[in-house]
Amino acid sequence: MKNNYSPKEITIFNGVIKLAREGADISKITSQQIAAAAGVGKATIYDYFSSKEEIVMAALMYSMSDQAAQFARAMGNTPDFPEKMEIIYKGIISRVKDTGSIFHLLLQVTGGLKNGADHICPPLKEQIMEFADILYGVLADGYHQGVLKTDVTAACNREYVRMVFISNVFGVASLAGDKSLSVSHREIIANAYKMLVKALG
Numbered sequence: 001m002k003n004n005y006s007p008k009e010i011t012i013f014n015g016v017i018k019l020a021r022e023g024a025d026i027s028k029i030t031s032q033q034i035a036a037a038a039g040v041g042k043a044t045i046y047d048y049f050s051s052k053e054e055i056v057m058a059a060l061m062y063s064m065s066d067q068a069a070q071f072a073r074a075m076g077n078t079p080d081f082p083e084k085m086e087i088i089y090k091g092i093i094s095r096v097k098d099t100g101s102i103f104h105l106l107l108q109v110t111g112g113l114k115n116g117a118d119h120i121c122p123p124l125k126e127q128i129m130e131f132a133d134i135l136y137g138v139l140a141d142g143y144h145q146g147v148l149k150t151d152v153t154a155a156c157n158r159e160y161v162r163m164v165f166i167s168n169v170f171g172v173a174s175l176a177g178d179k180s181l182s183v184s185h186r187e188i189i190a191n192a193y194k195m196l197v198k199a200l201g
Helices: 007-021 031-038 052-076 081-096 102-110 122-144 155-177 185-199
Strands: none
Touching: 007 031, 007 052, 031 052, 052 081, 052 122, 081 122, 081 155, 081 185, 122 155, 155 185
């Protein structure tokens, strides 16, 4: 998987993210729109990519890798499990509200959660799993610190733990994105953490 993108490629990726933040449907944007948003000529983007679809996918994977690295640094600088989970929950909430975030880009590129994992191409699945492994490491810290009683490091528990964690974080995302609810972010985070600890207790 490529991770040594050139400054020009990153500029093009930022153009895609800019369009998303402006409300564009990433699955329907054109190469010309991407070029304009990135401040480059249309011919320039084809010096690096063969199609609009390749640009969007590369932009998504680059952004995922960048945010995964940010999460990894944040987790490394925070030893306490409850604080790590609070950072994760706050990150989820902020990304739900950011139309240029990985959360929204993934939904647009994959056609929404209803299509399931089979709709995601293998390189993107690999990138998602890289991100998930970082988050899984946080749960392992929770187990080693005695906060979680379920041995999340045991192979026999891995699928259960993954299901619990995915349900937990998507629950946070769903509540945070529901404008009809009057639940505070602090309450969402507190309840999500209680549920996680109970499920893995």
